Amino acid sequence: MWVERCPLCGSDKVIFDYERGEYVCTECGEVLGERVIDQGPEWRSFDHEDWLTKVRAEPIDPVRYEGGVASTTLYGLKDSSGRRLSVERVTQMRRLSIIQKGYQSLERSLRQAEAEINRMSNAIGLPRVVSRDALEIFRDALKKEIVKGRSIDIVAAASVLAACRRRNLPFSLDEIAEVARADRNEIRRCYLLLMKRGIIRPPDPPNPASYISSLANKLHLSTAVQRVAISLLRSLAGTRVMCGKSPRGLAAAALYVVATIYGERRTQKMYAQAAGVTEVTVRHRVRELIKALQIDVKV
Numbered sequence: 001m002w003v004e005r006c007p008l009c010g011s012d013k014v015i016f017d018y019e020r021g022e023y024v025c026t027e028c029g030e031v032l033g034e035r036v037i038d039q040g041p042e043w044r045s046f047d048h049e050d051w052l053t054k055v056r057a058e059p060i061d062p063v064r065y066e067g068g069v070a071s072t073t074l075y076g077l078k079d080s081s082g083r084r085l086s087v088e089r090v091t092q093m094r095r096l097s098i099i100q101k102g103y104q105s106l107e108r109s110l111r112q113a114e115a116e117i118n119r120m121s122n123a124i125g126l127p128r129v130v131s132r133d134a135l136e137i138f139r140d141a142l143k144k145e146i147v148k149g150r151s152i153d154i155v156a157a158a159s160v161l162a163a164c165r166r167r168n169l170p171f172s173l174d175e176i177a178e179v180a181r182a183d184r185n186e187i188r189r190c191y192l193l194l195m196k197r198g199i200i201r202p203p204d205p206p207n208p209a210s211y212i213s214s215l216a217n218k219l220h221l222s223t224a225v226q227r228v229a230i231s232l233l234r235s236l237a238g239t240r241v242m243c244g245k246s247p248r249g250l251a252a253a254a255l256y257v258v259a260t261i262y263g264e265r266r267t268q269k270m271y272a273q274a275a276g277v278t279e280v281t282v283r284h285r286v287r288e289l290i291k292a293l294q295i296d297v298k299v
Contacts, residue, residue, distance in 0.1 A: 015127045023039035036146040113138045116156040123179040133163035135183040140199045158190035165203040170211045211251035218274040241292045248275040253285030
């Protein structure tokens with residue numbers, strides 16, 4: 001079973017939750033398929049070395065595989081027939097050996113990055129497709145020598161951040177920095193460098209509706225509240241009230257207004273803590289939404 005588009009909101013941002021066996025829309029939170037059989041292995045692995053000890057047939061990895069490099073190790077100055085090699089051939093073989101060692105070094109870096117990316121993805125619950133995107137971004141950074149002189153952990157964390165923004169997942173720099181083995185400012189600088197070198201494109205402006213599901217789950221709000229809040233934000237798209245405002249603050253304000261109407265009351269402090277903004281921000285955004293919608297809500 002594969003779901004390309006959510007029938008409820010029409011979004012194509014559908015991911016598969018491997019732990020629950022469910023297809024979930026990241027826009028509205030609707031569960032599109034339950035008890036889906038996982039066609040993957042029946043065992044778990046926690047790093048690449050553990051995976052190698054359990055896997056029975058390793059497929060070709062399109063992220064890592066690029067045709068391979070034949071063994072060019074030079075032993076002595078004679079070929080397999082015992083004939084003496086020419087000076088040109090010896091020089092050529094030594095150059096190929098240097099290239100092979102460089103390739104093996106890149107392979108080791110990619111393996112270390114893969115283990116770190118998988119660790120961070122498991123810590124914050126990222127789907128497998130996002131981990132693959134992050135590894136591809138890291139590989140491109142490796143080719144352009146951005147990793148040179150920098151910690152692999154920093155570049156790996158920046159790659160995870162870039163992959164999340166590419167897929168429009170609501171994970172902030174602070175949330176990734178909490179599980180990363182790198183400083184927040186270093187991750188930010190590396191992310192900007194990836195953008196400057198053309199490895200990633202500047203992200204689209206964040207959509208406040210994409211934060212509704214995660215905020216509602218933290219506050220234990222009903223699905224009906226989530227749907228109406230998403231519709232509310234979409235009805236105001238492009239208006240003045242949406243321009244230049246924090247998307248998390250707008251999402252919290254929309255949930256607050258709708259939940260109040262539905263009788264699912266929570267304090268503004270709870271909304272502010274869930275969204276990572278101040279209570280003043282939530283209060284101002286609530287007033288602006290009420291004024292723009294011309295509704296009478298007691299806050």
